[in-house]
């Protein structure tokens with residue numbers, strides 16, 4: 001969608017901040033490598049744009065969730081190493097090979113299928129293997145690792161590029177699960193042929209060098225989200241969301257606002273309606289208690305968020321008039337705080353942002369849309 005002056009809302013994505021965040025993480029990792037996770041449309045920020053910025057910053061390894069995401073990404077970053085986290089889907093071997101995409105093998109069945117594909121291709125085929133170190137989500141359970149250890153021939157034809165696992169509780173630094181998973185990962189990987197190792201997501205990077213191994217796989221921190229619960233966030237904010245005021249009305253005592261009439265004015269109020277609603281990822285669960293800002297001054301959300309609109313109390317902000325912009329996410333209100341107001345996490349907020357915004361990429365050489 002082209003940026004438009006009459007758009008109902010503007011989403012500004014700061015590519016310079018994305019690059020700086022990647023640099024910050026890479027520096028923290030020292031000699032360990034820093035991949036970039038760009039699944040789910042680069043966390044909603046644009047799979048066509050964000051990976052290019054990261055590649056320009058030196059990223060050479062990318063992770064996505066689906067093969068189709070990998071195939072789309074292949075065009076953007078022709079030389080990069082691309083891994084598919086959700087694994088090898090049955091029958092898709094030829095497409096992985098044709099697009100030079102590496103599956104993360106998540107089960108013994110997937111290992112066997114990839115080895116068979118290698119025999120058919122007549123050459124070794126690169127892949128990652130994921131071990132389940134305690135999350136019970138994806139990856140080989142201990143029993144399957146034991147089988148591989150006893151029958152190493154089953155890995156014939158698999159060029160093992162990475163042994164990886166995923167942390168379940170890394171944002172809570174004192175959670176004992178972190179060290180338990182680390183121990184299980186180390187034990188599991190010793191049973192497999194030697195290969196580079198990868199355990200840390202964004203939060204894992206902040207758990208320290210024991211968790212870094214050869215390659216870290218941050219996503220969230222690149223996009224400015226907080227990685228450590230209860231600590232100041234060192235990453236630069238990446239997104240700013242501004243919504244246009246499409247109507248302002250004066251209401252008297254007793255008047256109700258929005259679906260269900262959940263807000264009742266106890267005294268005269270000015271209510272600004274903006275052109276963003278839950279269809280745009282401004283979650284209904286934010287009702288009734290989120291905060292936004294007009295020109296740096298807080299304006300509370302009132303009533304229930306509708307599909308295409310939300311209403312804010314601008315009684316104390318006389319210059320908030322039709323055509324003005326209310327900042328829903330930005331320097332005054334980080335996305336993690338907004339997410340907390342909805343009872344969710346920044347990840348969900350970010351990936352829920354819809355497609356109806358006029359999007360502008362700052363720091364891409366394109367003109368900044370919003371002053």
Ligand SMILES: *Cc1c(COP(=O)(O)O)cnc(C)c1O
Nearest residue numbers: 037166201202217218219220221
């Ligand atoms: C999504 C994902 C990541 C990135 O996690 P963040 O918390 O966003 O840094 C890394 N590894 C795996 C397996 C993932 O699914």
